[in-house]
Structure formats: structure tokens, C-alpha cells
Amino acid sequence: MKNIAVTMALLGAASSVMADPAGLRMMEIDMPHHGSQAGISIWYPTGGGGDVKVVAENPVFYGVDAAIDADVKNGTHPIVMFSHGMGGTTRAQAWLASGLAARGAIVVSVNHPNSTWGDFDMSKGVNHWTRVADLSVALDRLLADPAFETHVDRSRIMAAGFSYGGWTALSMGGITGNHAGIVATCTAHLDEMAACDTLLCEGVNMQGIDANVWNASYADARITHVTAIDPGFVWGLTAPDVAGLVPNLHMIGFGGPLDRMSATNFDDSGLTALLPNAKVTRFDPAFHFTAMPLCKPAAAKILEEEDDDPVCTDPAGTDRAAVHSEIISIIAEELDL
Incomplete structure (x- = not known):
């Protein structure tokens, strides 16, 4: 069955290469909670031009x-609000x-x-509530934009993200943090869990x-749907923390027993057990950064x-x-596309 799925995936990739490129508009919008602006990218099905x-x-x-500044395709379309990882960008x-x-x-x-990347301050970036606010402000802007407001299907709005962006998506979809739980986990696993030493250092605190x-x-x-791709900060949670999460949830994880990143391991953390009705996909072989773009031949050396x-x-084998x-x-498929 897995071989069939991969074959279909490759066929889908080949088809997308031959299709017209998606539309793209990029802009800077005000983020009042930061007292600054942030860049956003809006990708969309194109109606021509650009x-x-x-x-x-x-x-x-x-x-x-x-297709830069192309027309938006007629009809209504679901929305995906996407959050990148810590130190990432919209390009990633x-x-x-x-x-x-x-x-x-x-x-x-x-x-x-x-x-x-290029605007990184862990002591502020760790404040996950500001990242959710970024997405909510961007969603406000999209829904008020004359170019898009009549093309939005408000019954299908997904929060999605990768790594710390995966936690952002979960938070936007209704999960709540457990400060005592994550601090206790990091304290107990300081040497083996990625980034815990930084998170607990004096500068981040x-x-x-x-x-x-x-x-x-x-x-x-x-938000009606959530997809969390190898999400961070998934340790130390309890049943009350997930009680408000939207039911349309898909968790995606990377790696097997020997190479799965511990900080994003939603199985070992106990989160999967707290979400018995969630859909879960695990890719093995793969690792956390398999979610990054396709690499050029000289990339590893650089x-x-x-x-x-x-x-x-x-x-090997990914x-x-x-x-x-x-x-x-x-x-x-989660969005019925």
C-alpha cells in the first residue's frame, strides 16, 4: 500500500510540474502587537495573467x-494559514x-x-501567542482584501505549520500550552532534547x-482544520490542554525510532494518546528537515x-x-480538494 501511495505521489508531482503555476502576491502588513510590519505571501489558484x-x-x-500578481481563479477556495518554523521564512x-x-x-x-531567518530573537520568538496573532491579523487582512474576499470559503479555514509553526497551528486551532509541563520536560532532558539548553538559558528564560x-x-x-507537521513543544501536555482543539486534526511526523527528533516526537510525548481521533501520518525514512525545500547538488557541501x-x-532511502x-x-484531501 505504501508503494502505491508513493507512486501516486510521484505522478501527482509530475502533473503539478505541467500545470500552470500558482498565483502569488507578497506584501507587508501592520502587526500592531509587535509595533512593526511583517511580510506575508499569498498563494492562490490563478485565473490567468501575472x-x-x-x-x-x-x-x-x-x-x-x-505567477506574480495573477488574477484569482473564479469561485470560492479554502484557506490555509501557514506558520514556518523557528528561524524559518515564508520561502521555506x-x-x-x-x-x-x-x-x-x-x-x-x-x-x-x-x-x-535574519530577524531572530529567541527570547521573543518563543512567545508562541504572538505567532498566532500574526496569523490572525493576516487572516483579517485576507478576508478584507477586495481581490480575495469573494473567493474565500469560510467553512474551510485550516491552520497549518512546521516545527514551532506546527505548535502555532495547534494553538490557533485550540490547544493550550502547559508551562509547568514543558519546563519540567526540558529540565529533565536538558542534554538530549534539541533547544532545551537555549530555552532555559538566562537570555531566553x-x-x-x-x-x-x-x-x-x-x-x-x-479555524476549522489543523495540520501540524513535526510540531515542537508537544511535551508535558494533559487532557485539559487539548480539550478545545478542533476535531479536524492531522498530525504528520518524520523519522523512525533511531532518528526521530525528540523535541517533536508527538508519540513519545504522549500527545498522540491524548488525541485518539486525530489522523496521523508518519514518514520513515525521513527526518525533521525533510520538510525543507528540495536541495541542489552542491547544497550539502555549501x-x-x-x-x-x-x-x-x-x-538513506528518503x-x-x-x-x-x-x-x-x-x-x-483534508480540505476536500
Whole structure:
């Protein structure tokens, strides 16, 4: 069955290459809770026109085609509000946004202030409630935009995200944090759980954050679906913390017993057991950074020379393109596309 799924995913990827590129509009919008602006990207099914360009490309990653400022396709379309990981950007999952737009969704992604590449301050970026507010403000803007307001299906609005963006999506969909639980987990697993040493250091001081603020609900009542891709901060939760989560939930995890990132392991953390009705997909072989864009031939060498994370070194046997295509299909099917 898995081989059939991968074959269909590859066929879907080939079909998307031949299709017209998705539309893309980029803009800066005010984020009053930050006292600054943030860049947002809106991907959408195109109704024609636009200037076709390759976007989100650099010496490491391949980009994707986009029809800049194209017309919006007639009809109404579901929305995906997408949140990138800590230190990421809207470009990091352009493959996902463009793929979903080609299937018929409007995808809005935000460069979260204080937690993007080039604008990174962990002491502020860890404040997950501001990331949810970023998405809610962007959704407000989309729903009021004359170019999009008549093309939105308000009965299908998904929050989705990768890594810390996966937690952002869960929070926007109704999960609440458990400050005591995550601090206790990080304290107990300081040496082996990614980023815990940084989170508990004096400069970030997650343990000093007001627990009432951390644990509050930041649910946006407009959200109807959630897809969390290898989400972070999934430890230390209890049944009351997940009670308000929307029922249309899909969890996606990367890796097997030997290479799964502990900080995002929603199985070992106990979260899966708290969500018996959630749909769950696990990709193995794969690892956390399999969700990053397709890498160019020289990418691994460039990253090694820059002493950067090995984001292009998937476990043996991983087909990153097939994984991407399958994730696009999973989300599209959740939205009945």
C-alpha cells in the first residue's frame, strides 16, 4: 500500500510540474502587537495573467514557479494559514504553498517577527501567542482584501505549520500550552532534547515566562482544520490542554525510532494518546528537515562549509520530492480538494 501511495505521489508531482503555476502576491502588513510590519505571501489558484518567475530559490534550495500578481481563479477556495518554523521564512515551505494553491487552496504564510531567518530573537520568538496573532491579523487582512474576499470559503479555514509553526497551528486551532509541563520536560532532558539548553538559558528564560500567558487559549474561532507537521513543544501536555482543539486534526511526523527528533516526537510525548481521533501520518525514512525545500547538488557541501544544520542530508532511502507531494495530497484531501 505504501508503494502505491508513493507512486501516486510521484505522478501527482509530475502533473503539478505541467500545470500552470500558482498565483502569488507578497506584501507587508501592520502587526500592531509587535509595533512593526511583517511580510506575508499569498498563494492562490490563478485565473490567468501575472508575471511568471522562479521564487524562493538560492544556492542551496530549488525554487518554485509563481505567477506574480495573477488574477484569482473564479469561485470560492479554502484557506490555509501557514506558520514556518523557528528561524524559518515564508520561502521555506513555498513548495507546499504553491502545491496547495495549484490544487485549489489560498495559502497565506507570514514571516513571524523575531523568529525568522535574519530577524531572530529567541527570547521573543518563543512567545508562541504572538505567532498566532500574526496569523490572525493576516487572516483579517485576507478576508478584507477586495481581490480575495469573494473567493474565500469560510467553512474551510485550516491552520497549518512546521516545527514551532506546527505548535502555532495547534494553538490557533485550540490547544493550550502547559508551562509547568514543558519546563519540567526540558529540565529533565536538558542534554538530549534539541533547544532545551537555549530555552532555559538566562537570555531566553522560558521558565520565567508568566505561566498564565503561556497557558492561555489563543484559539481563532474561524479555524476549522489543523495540520501540524513535526510540531515542537508537544511535551508535558494533559487532557485539559487539548480539550478545545478542533476535531479536524492531522498530525504528520518524520523519522523512525533511531532518528526521530525528540523535541517533536508527538508519540513519545504522549500527545498522540491524548488525541485518539486525530489522523496521523508518519514518514520513515525521513527526518525533521525533510520538510525543507528540495536541495541542489552542491547544497550539502555549501552547508557543511558554513557549519550550518545538515538540512539536506536525509536518511538513506528518503525521497524528499515524494514526501512533499504526499504531504500536499494529505492537506488537499483534508480540505476536500
